[in-house]
Amino acid sequence: TNQLAIAIDGPAAAGKSTVAKHVAQRLSYIYIDTGAMYRALTYKAIINKVDLENENQVSNLLENTSIDLEQTNKGQLVYLDNNEITREIRTKEVTNNVSIVAKHPLIRREMVKRQQLLAEKRAVVMDGRDIGTHVIPDAEVKIFLIASVEERAQRRHKENLEKGFESDLDQLKREIETRDKLDSEREAAPLVKAKDAVEIDTTSLSIEDVVERILQVVATK
Numbered sequence: 001t002n003q004l005a006i007a008i009d010g011p012a013a014a015g016k017s018t019v020a021k022h023v024a025q026r027l028s029y030i031y032i033d034t035g036a037m038y039r040a041l042t043y044k045a046i047i048n049k050v051d052l053e054n055e056n057q058v059s060n061l062l063e064n065t066s067i068d069l070e071q072t073n074k075g076q077l078v079y080l081d082n083n084e085i086t087r088e089i090r091t092k093e094v095t096n097n098v099s100i101v102a103k104h105p106l107i108r109r110e111m112v113k114r115q116q117l118l119a120e121k122r123a124v125v126m127d128g129r130d131i132g133t134h135v136i137p138d139a140e141v142k143i144f145l146i147a148s149v150e151e152r153a154q155r156r157h158k159e160n161l162e163k164g165f166e167s168d169l170d171q172l173k174r175e176i177e178t179r180d181k182l183d184s185e186r187e188a189a190p191l192v193k194a195k196d197a198v199e200i201d202t203t204s205l206s207i208e209d210v211v212e213r214i215l216q217v218v219a220t221k
């Protein structure tokens with residue numbers, strides 16, 4: 001079969017990464033989590049006490065930063081300047097600040113450049129907010145995943161409890177809404193459904209259902 005690029009976009013906690021990983025596995029494609037790249041930079045900026053609102057400072061930081069994603073059978077590992085930071089980028093502090101870093105045009109320009117290099121050879125499933133619109137505008141398959149805020153917060157809540165993390169459902173809901181608002185209303189490459197994307201509402205679907213639907217779309221290409 002052809003080697004395709006599959007772009008999966010959508011709001012926070014809509015299940016993009018879980019679904020993308022499964023689709024990549026089924027097709028033996030590589031999976032690229034672009035959110036992890038913005039998270040890694042945010043983590044580094046926080047540690048270095050860089051003012052996240054200062055576009056030039058964050059941009060200078062990014063110029064001297066390497067971010068690598070490694071696929072292993074234990075899942076994706078994220079490296080920042082060759083140090084593994086897979087867990088560190090999932091903290092509340094990073095999650096609640098990443099949209100500030102991601103709104104800067106200079107940051108997005110550099111991230112998109114790096115992501116395009118990773119997607120060059122096709123046979124990729126890439127997830128994010130602007131993959132179908134900016135990173136791979138000519139992707140053969142574009143999926144836009146949505147789910148109600150209630151459902152997304154519930155899923156995250158369940159996940160947190162299973163991992164033994166503290167979790168407050170109402171707070172999660174507010175945080176997801178805030179992040180969606182920032183990501184959708186920013187000027188540079190806001191979260192928006194590409195004209196040629198297939199929208200899938202996952203609210204009442206299982207992971208396996210969503211994966212099957214995406215594979216059905218892939219099969220038509």
Ligand code: C5P
Binds near residue numbers: 012102129130
């Ligand atoms: O997908 P994830 O929730 O890990 O993304 C974290 C944040 O990174 C998003 O809320 C968004 O601000 C930013 N992001 C982005 N463009 C992408 C991927 C992520 O702006 N392609």
